[in-house]
Amino acid sequence: MKIDVELKNVTKKYGEIVAVDDVSFAVERGQFFSLLGPSGCGKTTTLRMISGFETPTEGEIFIEGKPMTNVPPFKRPTNLVFQNLALFPHMNVFDNIAFGLRIKKVPENEIQKRVKEMLELVRLPGYEKRKISQLSGGEKQRIAIVRALVNRPAVLLLDEPLGPLDLKLREEMIVELKRIKREVGTTFIYVTHDQGEALTMSDKIVVMNKGKVVQIGTPMEIYEKPKSKFVADFIGGTNFFEGKYTDGAVEVDGLGKISIESGAHVSKKTLLLSVKPEKICIGKKLKKVDNIFDGKVTESFYQGRAITYKVLLENDSLITVVAPSYGMERVFGIGEKVKVGWNKEDARVIT
């Protein structure tokens, strides 16, 4: 596999503040690669270093194998889709998209052709003469993406471009982005704080926290096999249980034994378990589940596709349970006594 972008021990300091701390990762050609993390985790700074608007304090960034330290943004083979899109208000749609090509002195008939192709790619043919102020949020979004893509960059960088859109439009744009990605095949590096976006679109995700990379993996690895408490909690939320390990189970104070899969973690005495809310089933009676506990519903939120419960267990810990509305008999009320349970393979040991 060819590596398009590589960061080697990149650190960025603003005075005393370390925004990005010793970050290394490699992005393969054609990947949809996401930088995911809470605000202030350094993901945008990392992206801005790749695009050249920030210079690393230490470390080196390689794009297509070439070191980028002394290459200004306008000479890099990357294009950025800005968070606020940054479409030029004094130009129409055509001039916006043609901007980069005109700078590169591409012949005018070639420009015409490529702009037309791009507008077809995002299904906005005939939009050439429109003013930016006449476009809707979703349309601006698409124009911003093709204004970058038309230059055929080695890497397309996207800085939370879906942030300002409403939910429905955002879902549409996620599908749209995946399709565009499939059609053009360019490497995408996508920055977001929204785990849903990252999981849906990415081939690979880098989870960042406080300037550091905390985990790199496929969406499934990140979600199902979080390596740290932070990742387990940040991606989709989770329930934690802490207890002593004794032969095949974790003994939690006041709750009892939680049986887990046998693994290499036997050497440790106290273990932290993560059980994702949707892996827990809830009911009056539970069968064929490895771990079953009694609990009392303290809150219930009906959300259409699913119902979220807060359940108080006997050891006074509050857990979150997400039950699908499919095959559901009824919504349990507040104060109702229920049983909650999960299979042992769904209790993940956090190392």
Place this chain on the structure above:
Amino acid sequence: MNPREKEASQSPKTKKIELRGILLVVPTYLWLIVTFLIPVISVLMLSFAELHPVTKNIVSFPTMNNYLTLFTNLDYVVVLLRTLLLTVAVTISSVGLAYAVAYFITFKILKNKYTILLAFQAPYIASYMMVLLAWRLLLGRSGVINSLLMSMGLTSGPIELLGYNAFSVWLVLTATWFPWLILPIFVSLEKIDRSLLEASQDLGASPFTTFLKVTFPLSLPGVFVAILFVFIPTIGEFVAPAVVGGTTGLMFGNLIYDFFLKGFRWDIGSAFAVCLLCIVILAVLVLFRKIGFEKLMESL
């Protein structure tokens, strides 16, 4: 509520608001009519009348004689052309200088931007007349600058350019106007979203190309306002040429002043004033057209 109901319930309210709006602007318009429109119309009427030089009675009306006086006398035409040339020169130099300063303050100064901006307005603490008289001392064939240069042995005789002439008028007007013009240009530069400039660079434009294609076009509203700010008063200027213009730096405003206050030919003076007014209106219209002002403002 369906849309029609909504409309029905809103319309009396909307009317009320409209009425209140009109009441709010009426005093302003009345004020403008009294202080601006009436004098302008009087001058316009007067320009087509011929007054008796002594009794000030109207001898004939309407007549084009006053306008003929202007265009048949080569001296007057020369002054008019000089005025136009000076005004254009002052506009270009002061707007250019102000743009450079505004650009520098906006993009290169990170701390205490507004203090520095304000510092440039310091010259306006002194009255215009005081500043002009100071310039009168500095300039002139035997003014401070020339005397200093000669006493230091740098020049053998006085530099003629620094005497009381059209060049000095240009110099003084540029110097007194440009700090004021920094403000509108600064405002429109400051308003430009920095990510647009980054986007331009990201798309391959060098900083210079970015300036030409993004920064400058987006700052045009401020440049436009600055041009109006300097052009309109400069074309009617009569104080600076009177103080540092000598005989060769006289401007059209001086002619009008003289006709009104020295020669007591209000009729000819009015015709001259009307000509000036027409030039200003024409220039403003051309500018509006050229820059597509409304369109430009809309797009921002």
